[in-house]
Amino acid sequence: MQLHQYADTQALNNDFSARLINLLQEAITQRGHAYLVVSGGRTPTALFNALSESELAWQNVTVLLADERFVPPDSPDSNERLVKANLLKAKAAKATFISLYASAATAEQAIAEVLPRIAPLPAFDAVILGMGEDGHTASLFPCSAELSKGLAADAPAVLAVNPTTAPHQRISLSLPRLLNTRHLFIHLVGQSKLEVLNKAQAGTDVTSMPVRAVMQQPDVDVAVMYAAN
Structure with missing residues (x-):
């Protein structure tokens, strides 16, 4: 794992978006298409806006989320809504988006519709993860019965x-699906x-801090993109 520290979030986002x-672009050149996995929350919104203005053959890019709250896409709590408002606009409006939401009574029932969208996808080109205080x-x-x-x-x-x-039920990509990627990033802001x-x-118990399962696995290099403010 490599820690990349930046003077501030603007410097982080400028470098991260360029990377x-x-x-x-490398994926499009080599394989004709690129797959980008992003995370929701406040931290990546400025990065998303920077990406949306970048020159790229966005029609050859597929974007999906690492996880989603089980709420309709028009909900204020929807990660899909956040991605569409901040990333899939301007030059990036031509990208394809794969939703993790399906209308059903429960998240468990929605999986039957969501799984066929995700399971056939090839290796991702970049996965951007966040990390909670827990x-x-x-x-x-760590608190969920489904962690194992x-x-x-x-x-x-x-x-x-x-x-x-x-709050909310969730639909999440699993650890092996997240690790099936050429590049893996953890995006963090704040001391x-x-x-x-x-x-x-400092520890190894993945059940108490699941992010350890990403940080400490041997198969994919992890780059931590960090700014204190």
Whole structure:
């Protein structure tokens, strides 16, 4: 794992967006299409806006989320809504988006419709993850009964998650699906997140801090993109 520290979020976003565009362009050149996995929340919105203005053959890019709250896409709590408002606009409006939401009574029931969208996808070109104060990443929460299923080597591509310390049911990509990528990033802003990262590095129990399963696996290099403010 490599930690890349920046003077501020603007410097981080300028460099990070340039790196991502280069990776996506390389994928398009080599394979004709690029696959980008992003995360929701406040941290990536400025990055999304920078990406949306970048020159790229966006019609050859597919974007999807690492996880989603089980709410309709027009909900203020929807990650899909956030991505469409901040990333899939301007030059990036031509990108294809794959939703993790399906209308159903429960997230478990929605999986039957969502799984066929995700399972056939090839290796991703870049995955951008966040990290919670409790050490969760995507919607792999330490408090959820589904954690062991989501971390298992034979986990399905997506699963329903019922966190007890966060609102809403979730639909999350599993650990093996997230790790099936050429490049993996953890995007962090704030001193408190660096403290959580250091705590995660200092231990090995993935059930107490699931982000360790991403940080400490041997198969994909992890780049932590960090700014204190």
